[in-house]
Amino acid sequence: MLITAIWGGVQAEQGSDYVPGEVIVRYANLGSGTAVASVASSLNAQIGAETIYTDEVMGINGMQVVKVPDTISVPDAVQFYKSNEHVAYAEPNYVITLPTPLGKAENIIQGLDNETPGMTIPNDPDFDLQWGLYNTLNSSAGRADISAPEAWNISTGSSDVIVAVVDSGVDYNHEDLAANCLKGFDFVNYDEDPMDDNGHGTHCAGIISAVTDNSIGIAGVSWNSKILPVKVFDATGVSNTALEIMGIVYAKEQGADIISCSWGSHIYSEALKDAIDSTDALFVCSAGNDGYDNDEIPYYPAGYNSANIISVGASDEYDMLTWFSNYGAVSVDLLAPGEDIYSTLPGDYGFMDGTSMSVPFVSGTAALIKSEKPGYDAGQIKNLILNSVDQKFWLNSTCATGGRLNAYKPLSLVLPLNADFKAEPVSGTIPLNVQFVDMSSGEPETWHWTFGDGFESTVQNPTHLYMKPGKYSITLTISKEGLSSIAEKENFIHVKPPYQPVKAFPDGKGGFYPVPTDADDDGLFEDINGNGWLEYEDPKLLFDQILFAMKEEPIGQFDFDKSGFIGFGDVVKLYQMV
Amino acid sequence: MQMKQTYTIGVFGALILIAGLIAPVSAYSLLFFNPSVVESNPGEEPAIDLIMEGCNAGISGYALYLTLDNPTVASFGEISFPSWVSMNTVEHINSTTILIQGADLGNQVEPALSIANLATVNIHALTAGYATLSVEPVVIDDDRNGRYDPVSKTASIVISGAGPNPMIPASQ
Numbered sequence: 001m002l003i004t005a006i007w008g009g010v011q012a013e014q015g016s017d018y019v020p021g022e023v024i025v026r027y028a029n030l031g032s033g034t035a036v037a038s039v040a041s042s043l044n045a046q047i048g049a050e051t052i053y054t055d056e057v058m059g060i061n062g063m064q065v066v067k068v069p070d071t072i073s074v075p076d077a078v079q080f081y082k083s084n085e086h087v088a089y090a091e092p093n094y095v096i097t098l099p100t101p102l103g104k105a106e107n108i109i110q111g112l113d114n115e116t117p118g119m120t121i122p123n124d125p126d127f128d129l130q131w132g133l134y135n136t137l138n139s140s141a142g143r144a145d146i147s148a149p150e151a152w153n154i155s156t157g158s159s160d161v162i163v164a165v166v167d168s169g170v171d172y173n174h175e176d177l178a179a180n181c182l183k184g185f186d187f188v189n190y191d192e193d194p195m196d197d198n199g200h201g202t203h204c205a206g207i208i209s210a211v212t213d214n215s216i217g218i219a220g221v222s223w224n225s226k227i228l229p230v231k232v233f234d235a236t237g238v239s240n241t242a243l244e245i246m247g248i249v250y251a252k253e254q255g256a257d258i259i260s261c262s263w264g265s266h267i268y269s270e271a272l273k274d275a276i277d278s279t280d281a282l283f284v285c286s287a288g289n290d291g292y293d294n295d296e297i298p299y300y301p302a303g304y305n306s307a308n309i310i311s312v313g314a315s316d317e318y319d320m321l322t323w324f325s326n327y328g329a330v331s332v333d334l335l336a337p338g339e340d341i342y343s344t345l346p347g348d349y350g351f352m353d354g355t356s357m358s359v360p361f362v363s364g365t366a367a368l369i370k371s372e373k374p375g376y377d378a379g380q381i382k383n384l385i386l387n388s389v390d391q392k393f394w395l396n397s398t399c400a401t402g403g404r405l406n407a408y409k410p411l412s413l414v415l416p417l418n419a420d421f422k423a424e425p426v427s428g429t430i431p432l433n434v435q436f437v438d439m440s441s442g443e444p445e446t447w448h449w450t451f452g453d454g455f456e457s458t459v460q461n462p463t464h465l466y467m468k469p470g471k472y473s474i475t476l477t478i479s480k481e482g483l484s485s486i487a488e489k490e491n492f493i494h495v496k497p498p499y500q501p502v503k504a505f506p507d508g509k510g511g512f513y514p515v516p517t518d519a520d521d522d523g524l525f526e527d528i529n530g531n532g533w534l535e536y537e538d539p540k541l542l543f544d545q546i547l548f549a550m551k552e553e554p555i556g557q558f559d560f561d562k563s564g565f566i567g568f569g570d571v572v573k574l575y576q577m578v
Numbered sequence: 579m580q581m582k583q584t585y586t587i588g589v590f591g592a593l594i595l596i597a598g599l600i601a602p603v604s605a606y607s608l609l610f611f612n613p614s615v616v617e618s619n620p621g622e623e624p625a626i627d628l629i630m631e632g633c634n635a636g637i638s639g640y641a642l643y644l645t646l647d648n649p650t651v652a653s654f655g656e657i658s659f660p661s662w663v664s665m666n667t668v669e670h671i672n673s674t675t676i677l678i679q680g681a682d683l684g685n686q687v688e689p690a691l692s693i694a695n696l697a698t699v700n701i702h703a704l705t706a707g708y709a710t711l712s713v714e715p716v717v718i719d720d721d722r723n724g725r726y727d728p729v730s731k732t733a734s735i736v737i738s739g740a741g742p743n744p745m746i747p748a749s750q
Contacts, residue, residue: 543665543681547641547716563723568639568681571665575683 017267018074018092019240022052024271025081026088027062036062039086047072047080053242059249060275065093065242089270096244096265098168098200098237099289099356119149120156122213122223124176126349130218131317132207132337132361144319146337146361147390148221150408151368154483156212157222158371163208163258163363164251164281166244167201169194169231171346174202176210176217177227184229185250187243194229198237199345201229203352204262206344207360208367217349218342221364221407225371228256233263245275252279257370260363261285262356264299273304280308282378284363286355287313287326294328303331308378310366310385314338314358315404319392325355327398334389335398336361336405358405365407373414384410412485417444419478419487427494429523432466434493436474440485444478452493466495469523469556496523497556505529505545513541518557525557526574539575546571607632607726609642609713611699611733618703619738623655626733628696628713636688636721639665639681640696643714649673651707652735655700662686663697677716685721706739 025043027036036055044050044066053065068077074092081090127133133148162182172181172195184194196202205227210220232247233239244263251259259281266288276283285302287294294303294311302311314325315335321327322339338358342351362385369381376384388410389403396402412418420439425432438447438460449457451464452472466472471491478485502525504512514530528538542549542558549558550566558566561573608631618624628644630637646652654676659666663680670676678697687694699711711733718726 539683540665543639543679544667546639546679550717561723565725567717567725568641568719569721569723571681572638572683572685575665575681 018094019242021067021070021074022093022240022242023049023066023068023074023077023081023090024093024241024269025064025066025090026060026271026274027064028086028088029062030086039084040064040066043081043084043087047077049077053246058242058245059253060245060271060278062088063245063271063274091241091269091271094241094265094267094269096239096241096263096267098198098233098239098263099286099354120152121149122152122219123215124210124212124217124219125215126218126342129342132341132357133219133221135317144315144317144337144404146221146365146405147408148219151221151365151411152223154408154411155368155372157209157224157364157368158374159224159226160374161222161225161258161367161370162228162254162256163222163225163260163367164228164230164247164254164256165201165205165208165260165360166230166232166247166251167196167204167260167262168198168233168235168237169196169201170205170227170229171196171202171344172229174206174344174347176214176344176349177202177205179211180209180220180225180227181205182226182228182254184231185247186231187246187250188231188234188239194231196229196231196346197235198233200233200237200262200352200356201231202346203341203343203350204260204356204360205229206349207341207357208260208364210344218344221361222367222371225364225367228254239263241269241272245271248272248275248279252281256281258282258284258363258366260359261301262354262359264288264302266297266299268298268300268303272301273306276301276304276306276309280378282366282381283309284359284366285309285311286359287311287328287332289314289324289354289356290326291324292326294326294331298331299326308382310334310362310382311399312336312355312358312362312405313399314353314355315395316340319390319395319404321395321398322353324353325358325398328400329397330400332399333386334362334401334403334405335395361407362405365405365410368407369410369414372411376414384413388413416441417478417480417483417485419444419476419485421474421476421487421489423474423493426492427496427521429496429498430467430469432493432495433463434466435461435463436476437461438476438478440476440478440487443480444485445480446478448477450475466493469495469497471495471522494522497554497559499523500554500557502554502557503552505541506548508544516557523557524560526560526577528574534574534578536575536578539571539578542574543568543571607634607718607728608731609696609715609728610731611711611713613733614731615734615736616701617736617738618701620703620705622703623700624703624735626699626701626711628699629693630696630718630726630728631693632728633687633694633718633720633726634692635724635726636685636691637682637694638719638721639679640718641677641679641716642696642718643671643675643677643716644699645675645712645714646701646709646735647674647712648707648709651703651705651709651737652711653702653704655702657700658698660695660697662694666697682721688721701735703735703737706737708737709735711735 135145212223336358
């Protein structure tokens with residue numbers, strides 16, 4: 001990009017919706033740059049306007065930003081340009097401010113469980129403040145985090161993946177960011193120093209890709225991905241459409257795979273949409289913090305119908321929509337943690353709230369996917385993320401997917417190493433010899449089976465002999481080159497007692513009830529009176545005829561309390577089963 | 579000859595195996611009646627409690643034979659059960675013996691208890707004379723997948739009349 005005019009930076013009057021005197025003009029395709037320049041020159045001369053950013057600066061063919069004289073209002077100037085047949089559209093250079101709220105929350109300390117199989121827990125000392133990554137506070141109600149430890153067991157990200165943080169800049173000297181920061185650009189001051197003088201961008205960058213497992217500070221979603229700082233918001237959190245477009249085009253030119261946009265407004269800008277549509281990158285955009293329904297009151301750029309945009313609302317640590325988050329059953333794609341989010345700040349760390357914080361969780365997850373599947377385009381990554389959220393029925397009306405981001409699930413879908421197995425037979429009487437067959441993908445190198453009865457095997461396709469009745473859960477853990485995958489099937493093998501014919505119980509009147517049945521096929525004949533189901537009469541009949549049962553019936557089929565004999569304990573157990 | 583020896587050892591081993599499979603037996607326990615000596619008059623209906631001592635592993639249920647050995651002197655009246663025996667039956671086997679069964683469906687007789695009332699036996703005092711009330715356990719199961727093997731004691735029933743009091747055997 002070349003700069004050919006005096007740099008305007010951020011100039012906005014308090015309360016104004018657009019930069020005074022500035023108009024963005026997009027000329028129709030006139031076939032050559034010379035033709036555009038000629039038409040633009042003619043139109044500008046008619047109202048005394050001058051070009052301050054050429055289309056070369058903007059990076060979009062035919063798009064310019066002009067400064068009109070004080071004698072003409074911006075709306076009138078917009079109408080003037082629009083009336084020309086060679087102008088595709090014209091619009092004010094809208095002012096955009098970083099979303100609110102941005103308050104700091106109180107510290108939340110949570111106790112972390114010990115690392116469990118299938119998780120990778122980093123050693124960053126403040127990781128236990130990052131509930132969005134791993135939330136053990138409310139685990140009884142289901143974890144409301146993005147399953148980051150499980151995701152990290154698959155991937156911690158690649159340094160080949162670039163995530164552009166188009167924001168207020170990034171503290172690229174931060175102890176927990178420096179190693180992951182690329183050289184960026186400052187479009188506010190138009191220099192190569194995108195240092196963050198606001199804090200918003202640094203906070204977002206830390207969530208995406210703080211240096212992780214370095215015994216310092218926090219963990220990022222994607223440990224190794226590179227952050228491209230692109231400063232388009234000034235110290236007060238103000239930017240405009242032109243700066244954002246230039247930042248997006250710059251990120252595109254720098255090869256950003258993902259562009260993280262934790263900002264927006266309710267103003268529709270064709271120019272901004274054109275800029276987004278001009279890139280192949282995945283745009284992750286915040287849904288806004290007004291508490292509005294975006295289906296009714298659209299919020300942009302999240303609300304553009306561009307195929308490469310993901311719109312993100314904010315969830316809290318209880319998997320509820322936060323009080324401030326915008327929502328939309330159509331226009332918001334998913335939720336991600338956005339309240340009491342702990343991350344980096346310039347020279348520091350701290351908490352922030354907002355859909356701005358939700359966006360980088362998604363951006364980081366997209367970076368993890370891109371790391372594993374470099375060939376995936378924005379649409380494929382978007383679909384993976386949206387198709388693998390943790391759905392909650394109470395979120396159905398808040399976003400299109402009805403769920404909150406899960407970083408593990410999309411990775412597990414692309415993971416080349418995926419454990420699976422089958423067994424034959426899965427049911428039978430003791431002694432039951434079962435052949436287990438590895439059905440895993442990814443050509444694992446090791447196998448570890450647990451058969452549920454205390455025995456294990458490291459053979460790929462083991463056989464196992466079951467000698468005790470019961471239902472057994474099976475796990476298969478495979479691994480290859482440091483990666484692992486686990487498949488677990490609960491109560492998969494059903495071993496029944498040796499079958500012996502059961503006898504009909506006397507009815508006390510000289511006759512007999514129908515023969516007892518095993519309605520649920522668990523090897524136990526709970527249906528004592530043979531009427532097809534278990535009810536109070538069954539323990540009563542067993543009680544009445546306990547001496548008959550003790551003498552005549554096979555123990556295995558009536559030993560409900562697993563005592564090894566038929567007795568009153570079985571009556572009590574059967575009664576409790578009714 | 580060798581075969582026979584092997585067979586003998588096999589049967590012996592099987593007996594040991596079966597013995598091992600039989601339910602574990604709870605520690606010492608005792609069945610007795612309270613009072614152990616009942617004096618009554620014809621036409622009266624004294625009540626006697628059947629008590630189990632040493633039920634330290636709880637009780638899930640029981641089946642017991644009760645016998646009155648002199649039906650001309652005394653016979654069984656109503657059999658009542660304490661509240662913990664939430665399922666019960668009484669079956670008359672013959673003129674002198676009944677089978678009573680009870681189960682603790684509510685787990686009220688827990689292992690912490692060491693003594694429990696199993697039933698209350700009402701006796702019809704018929705004519706002057708002497709009778710013995712005895713209990714023979716068929717099965718008494720505990721709450722820990724075990725089975726009791728209690729010692730039983732009898733009760734003496736003395737029905738007074740116009741003549742001299744009958745003698746009570748000293749062996750009771």
